[in-house]
Amino acid sequence: MTWKTIKVSFRNKFLAGILALIPIAVTVYIIKLFIGFFDSMAAPAIEKALGYHFPGLGFVVSILVILLLGILVTNILGKRLFHFFENWLSYIPLVRTIYKTSKQILSAFSFSTTGFERVVFLEYPRRGIWSMGSVTGQTIGRDGTKFFNIFLPTTPNPTSGWILFMPEDEVVPSEMSVEEGLKTIISAGTVCREKMNFVQSDGR
Secondary structure, three states: OHHHHHHHHHHHHHHHHHHHHHHHHHHHHHHHHHHHHHHHHHHHHHHHHOOOOOHHHHHHHHHHHHHHHHHHHHHHHHHHHHHHHHHHOOOOOOHHHHHHHHHHHHHHHHHOOOOOEEEEEEEEOOOEEEEEEEEEEEEEEEOOEEEEEEEEEOOOOOOOOEEEEEEHHHEEOOOHHHHHHHHHHHHOOOOOOOOOOOOOOOOO
């Protein structure tokens, strides 16, 4: 094994380690930040009333706040109040951008539970170029032709896109799950399967 090969192998493994570590670190950091935020607000008042330190108070308060927020946004009055709050945030430039971006990302990951059946491939916008979409339903034309209703998302923001009605025989099934498809779109193809079945059933 040459020195160049060793350096390349070391670099690849090091980068792989970083890519594996970053999501874990970000998740831990956000959870710690979230719990610490509520802990700093609730702990002083509650501990003063109780007269002693209560370990894990921030975690308990965080769970209760999330539960109460969930109850709030799932009733009619709560939805209106939350909508008013979102409109208010839209007037603050930097906050508006951060909030809108984070909400779009979270909405993207909830697609698998909102009618997106499976990931498929289609030759679009022309023959020889393949696009990835999600089947949302089926339609039958006047002549009896069966069509797939396909949502063709944009990248890296899959919350926008186009709806296509493609003949059933022009759509190629994919072995990818909806979650895998979303990862591919959001990462702009950097997180993607090495092999894809871009082949029609008739061999084209």
